[in-house]
């Protein structure tokens with residue numbers, strides 16, 4: 517069976533971009549592939565964090581994964597920092613990656629822009645991500661569009677390591693959804709919806725109540741030409757809504773576009789569809805988090821299963837590179 521692996525940062529409340537761009541695909545994958553999903557809490561430390569919030573955010577993010585439908589009896593869900601092999605392999609891969617290729621990563625350039633002090637971890641972030649993926653002999657990595665370049669790096673590192681030290685890693689492939697791979701901010705449709713940029717009206721969080729969803733969609737920025745047409749370049753706001761609608765209702769962009777000739781009704785129906793799809797997820801979240809012991813227990817079980825796989829791969833990599841066995 518194919519191995520699927522993916523990860524999500526515990527850097528804040530997940531939003532509809534995470535859900536339609538990633539989580540929903542993961543929920544489907546767990547039934548067709550040998551699937552492993554990780555809350556990447558170490559990646560979340562690459563920017564300044566408040567220690568009082570770190571744990572809670574890991575649990576919150578994991579809870580959203582379970583609420584979205586990941587079943588701990590069907591797939592593996594765990595926290596990255598619980599499986600030490602991730603940082604162990606990351607070092608071997610840091611010595612495989614070059615400064616030049618990491619400097620070219622657009623996410624690093626974006627996140628470091630304008631900051632006086634940038635952590636070395638933010639720079640080597642994509643190498644830890646490659647370690648996450650390669651530890652599990654991953655074939656497919658379902659991610660949003662923003663992760664394509666990081667996946668290319670993971671492939672390059674696997675190929676380079678295999679070439680230098682002998683066949684060690686499976687070379688992974690990115691799987692990016694055809695719809696909602698890059699959900700844009702509702703107020704600033706030129707930038708992606710993000711957990712790290714504060715934009716309360718521009719972001720629909722999975723925890724948002726129906727009223728908030730309706731209001732945010734109603735206030736979403738569009739344009740003044742009034743024609744319902746999918747044209748991301750000239751009509752980014754409206755096109756984002758059309759694409760979100762198509763993803764949420766599992767219809768095609770053409771079908772959604774043909775059904776409306778005014779923005780108002782399209783927005784109203786989109787809001788209704790989002791509420792319908794997200795309501796059960798939010799309800800499950802409330803249920804799961806009602807018992808504070810539940811998610812830590814599930815993550816502990818997940819980590820034990822993940823470690824069993826990861827430790828074998830790290831041993832293989834350590835041997836290949838010639839390290840003395842302990």
Ligand code: AMP
Nearest residue numbers: 524525533537538659660697698699709
């Ligand atoms: P992150 O929250 O950055 O850890 O992202 C978790 C997953 O959600 C990754 O697969 C991302 O590519 C995906 N993702 C994040 N933001 C968006 C967005 N605005 N639209 C679509 N997918 C996204």
Ligand code: TRP
Nearest residue numbers: 521522523524525556645648649
């Ligand atoms: N960098 C990814 C993001 O920001 C999260 C991530 C870390 C990841 N490790 C991963 C995604 C491994 C897929 C596979 O979304």
